[in-house]
Amino acid sequence: MTPELLIQLLVSGLGMGFIFALIAIGLALIYGVVGVINFAHGEFLMVSMYATYLGFSVGGLDPLVTLPFVAIGMFGFGMVVYYVLMRRVLGAALHAQIFATFGLMVFMQAAAQFVFGADYFSIDHSLLSGALHLGSITLPLPQMAAGVGALLCSAALYVFVFRTGPGRALRAVSQDRVAALTMGIDADRMNALAWGLASACVGVAGSLLSNFYYVFPRVGAIFVLVAYVAVALGGFGSISGALLAGVIMGILQVLSGFFLESSLKLVPVYLLYLVVVLIRPKGLLGRQ
Amino acid sequence: MSNASRLSRPKPTRLLLWGALVAALALLPQMLAGRPFELRLLTIICLYATMGQAWNILGGYAGQISIGHGLFFGLGAYTSTMVVLSLGLNPWIGGLLAIVVAAGSGVLIGLTCFRLRSHYFVIATLIVAESVSLIFSQWSLVGAAVGLELPIRASGWINFEFNRNKLPYYYIALAMMLIVTLLVVWMERSKLGYVLKAVRDDEDAVRSLGLSPLRYKLIAMALSAGILGFCGTFYAQYVLLVDPPSVLAGSISIIVALVAIFGGIGTVSGPIIGSFVLISLSEYSRVYFSGSGRNVDLLIYGALIMIIAAYCPGGVNSLAGKFGRRLKHRSDDNLPNARSN
Numbered sequence: 001m002t003p004e005l006l007i008q009l010l011v012s013g014l015g016m017g018f019i020f021a022l023i024a025i026g027l028a029l030i031y032g033v034v035g036v037i038n039f040a041h042g043e044f045l046m047v048s049m050y051a052t053y054l055g056f057s058v059g060g061l062d063p064l065v066t067l068p069f070v071a072i073g074m075f076g077f078g079m080v081v082y083y084v085l086m087r088r089v090l091g092a093a094l095h096a097q098i099f100a101t102f103g104l105m106v107f108m109q110a111a112a113q114f115v116f117g118a119d120y121f122s123i124d125h126s127l128l129s130g131a132l133h134l135g136s137i138t139l140p141l142p143q144m145a146a147g148v149g150a151l152l153c154s155a156a157l158y159v160f161v162f163r164t165g166p167g168r169a170l171r172a173v174s175q176d177r178v179a180a181l182t183m184g185i186d187a188d189r190m191n192a193l194a195w196g197l198a199s200a201c202v203g204v205a206g207s208l209l210s211n212f213y214y215v216f217p218r219v220g221a222i223f224v225l226v227a228y229v230a231v232a233l234g235g236f237g238s239i240s241g242a243l244l245a246g247v248i249m250g251i252l253q254v255l256s257g258f259f260l261e262s263s264l265k266l267v268p269v270y271l272l273y274l275v276v277v278l279i280r281p282k283g284l285l286g287r288q
Numbered sequence: 289m290s291n292a293s294r295l296s297r298p299k300p301t302r303l304l305l306w307g308a309l310v311a312a313l314a315l316l317p318q319m320l321a322g323r324p325f326e327l328r329l330l331t332i333i334c335l336y337a338t339m340g341q342a343w344n345i346l347g348g349y350a351g352q353i354s355i356g357h358g359l360f361f362g363l364g365a366y367t368s369t370m371v372v373l374s375l376g377l378n379p380w381i382g383g384l385l386a387i388v389v390a391a392g393s394g395v396l397i398g399l400t401c402f403r404l405r406s407h408y409f410v411i412a413t414l415i416v417a418e419s420v421s422l423i424f425s426q427w428s429l430v431g432a433a434v435g436l437e438l439p440i441r442a443s444g445w446i447n448f449e450f451n452r453n454k455l456p457y458y459y460i461a462l463a464m465m466l467i468v469t470l471l472v473v474w475m476e477r478s479k480l481g482y483v484l485k486a487v488r489d490d491e492d493a494v495r496s497l498g499l500s501p502l503r504y505k506l507i508a509m510a511l512s513a514g515i516l517g518f519c520g521t522f523y524a525q526y527v528l529l530v531d532p533p534s535v536l537a538g539s540i541s542i543i544v545a546l547v548a549i550f551g552g553i554g555t556v557s558g559p560i561i562g563s564f565v566l567i568s569l570s571e572y573s574r575v576y577f578s579g580s581g582r583n584v585d586l587l588i589y590g591a592l593i594m595i596i597a598a599y600c601p602g603g604v605n606s607l608a609g610k611f612g613r614r615l616k617h618r619s620d621d622n623l624p625n626a627r628s629n
Contacts, residue, residue: 037407088598094406095353095553096601099545099593102355106542107590110583221538225418228411236407264426270415277408278400 004136009254011139015147017250022150022205023223024230024242024249025157026198032174032237033194036086039101041227042220043108044199048074048206049215050112053121056210062127067149067207071200078199082192090191112217120214128211146208153204154243157197161239170194174237226253226266229273313462317455325575327458331526333567334461335519340547340559341468342515347545348554349481350508351488352402353410356417358540360390360513364520365535366424369436379448383521390517391510398509402502414541421536435531438524448525457526464522465560468515472556475511484508485554516544539586543570546589550596552605561604566592 023045030038038044048070055066081104089100132139161167172180173190181187205223213219230249234241249269257265313330320326339361347353367389368382401412425433441447450456475481483504486494491501524530543566551562570585577584600607 031407037411085594085598089601092597093601094351095347095549096597098353098355098407098410098597099549100597102542103590103593103595103597105590106586106593110586110590113583114587225415228415232408232411261426264422267419267422270419273415274400274412277404277412 008137008139009258010251011137012143013251013254014247015143015250016254017247018147018150018154019205019209019246020223020226020230020249021243021246022154022201023227024234024246025154025239026201027224027227027231028234028237028239028242029157029161029170029194029198029201031231032239033170034082034086034090034191036090036097036101037228038195038198039098040081040104040108041198041202042222042224043105043112044074044078044202044220045206045209045223046112046215046217046220047077047108048203049210049213049219050116051203052207052210053123053215056123056126057121063123063207063211064127067204070207071203074203074206075196075200078195078197079192081199082195086195087188087191109217109220116217118217120216122214123210126211140212142212146211149208150205153201157201158239158243160197166193222266226269229269229276232273233276310466314459317458324454327454329568329571331454331458331461332571333563334458334465335522336543336547336567337560337563338461338464338468339516339519339544340551340563341465341472341556342512342519343544344548344554344559345472345475345484345515346505346508346512348548348558349475349484349488350505351484352505352508353545354413354541355410355545356413356415356538356541357512357516357544358536358538359413359417359420360394360516361520361523361540361544362420362424362532362536363393364390364517365524365530366430366436366520367517368521369438369524369530370430372438373436378446379521379525380446383448383518386517386521387514388517390520391514394509394513395506398502398506402505402509417536417538417541421532421538424536425532431531433532435529435534438528438530440528449528457522460522464519469556469560471511476556480504480507488554542586542589543567546593550592550603552603553601555603555605558603558605565604 023041026044027038027041030036030041051070051073052063052066055061055069056063059066085100085104089096126142128142128145130141132141132144159167161170169180169185170190170193172183172185173187177187180190209223226249227246230245231242233245233248234243249272252272253265253269256268260268313334316330317327320330339357343354343357346357364383364386367386368379371377371382371385372379397413397416401409401416404412424430430436438449440451441449443450443452445456475484483494483499486497487501487504494501494504520535523535527534547562547566548559549562550566551558551560566589569588573584573588596603602609
């Protein structure tokens, strides 16, 4: 392997890694604050990708233009899912919590297939197309921009959670719900906020991703399984852990795609989940 | 749960009801001569009821929710088919080996994953199933993405193959359903059943009684996976084709769990009720929206899963139970309790 190729692989792995991280951060936020896993998280991504694609093919809007609208729309969607569905199952049996979002996943996937069919769509000739040439290294621009965008969004979320009042309230609920309640924090609203923020993150990821990735009904399943691994690796509920783990996932899957059959490239990533939860169940940066 | 405890001594009316149901199911095909669609529907209903019972042993009684249980179905289908194709053995022996392989893999998975609790375990089941499906669709020994085709042989019980008249398949599926249901009924009254429910409700309490929760979870897993393994063999012999999309699809795992949850998680009749309602629904909707490839059945399933989870996590059985109790003494409802997680 030449150094150029290695750099190229690492850079593209890093780009994907930030996308995985952004998806994983949303999962971690919901798990940390609300204590449930959103099994439909990948389908939130899929919906954002379809929305971006529709904006492009019907409205002629560039993905970069639709991005903020998709993020805001997904924020609202996440809040609605919390108030309509998830609030009912908090404190219910484990299987009810799991199957509430699991059902949403099945429903959204089937709905996408019902409306759009199983075809693959892609966005061509957006503002972000072409490639960056640095000597003998070729870096596809959409991937790079997506990586940078995802990193910026993660940073913004980080600042919100760790440097603002509402962010502090979110963290308080995630650390000790009862204590937060006695301090006058409205835990229910914080739950909704966590769902909204997480969905907005995945909306941004979907918009960025649709610049270079096909849109189809099952697209979310691929990304979200990797995001689960990232969340486990980072320690469930840990935002910085999810960021770090997402980047590791990105690089790992690019490298394993290089050495293995490309359709098997996710198998090592999945196996890593088992290794992590067995050896270090709290994850790399998880709270002990 | 609430239903199960009342089952400890079967009432004569209840036995009579079950007897009538079995007799009806045994005689039903006589009326369905020349109606292959309904015969196939009933066969698939019995198959999924069996699989739902198997899922329920682990998910309902032992409380270990798996959303990758289709894995064992697929492993069973592949095992017996490989045994028939490359070793030239009888499919029934293949079926026995399928039970061994599926139960063995279940125990292996259990040994590594049962240390995980709640959500961690759920995701692990999903990830293991997905990995195996990916590997099988690349592995040339098992036919990769093309899959394996079973040879057409003379129809008969010895060959486990009935080509013109599919009626025997129905009776095999019915027998599977009955045997597994009886097994669950027996389990519910045995020490095993009580310990499994205790493991579900409070693992630490079980440990403090000097019993090993892991051991009982492994027993539940082996039973559950082994049954699914044989179901896989049955399906392979029924359609004579084994490939990743038909036996290792994620949708199988969804339906297997859903029939149990829809009917009533942790109850004997739950998976049977669930299978009758859901499989009929999906087969008829498939006919109604014929071959549009738009997955109307999954659309309905998804909506149903959400409704069940949010509004009656105990399934149809808990609705019936609540209604019955309200008639009797208007006591406070006794839904399956939340467990701390």
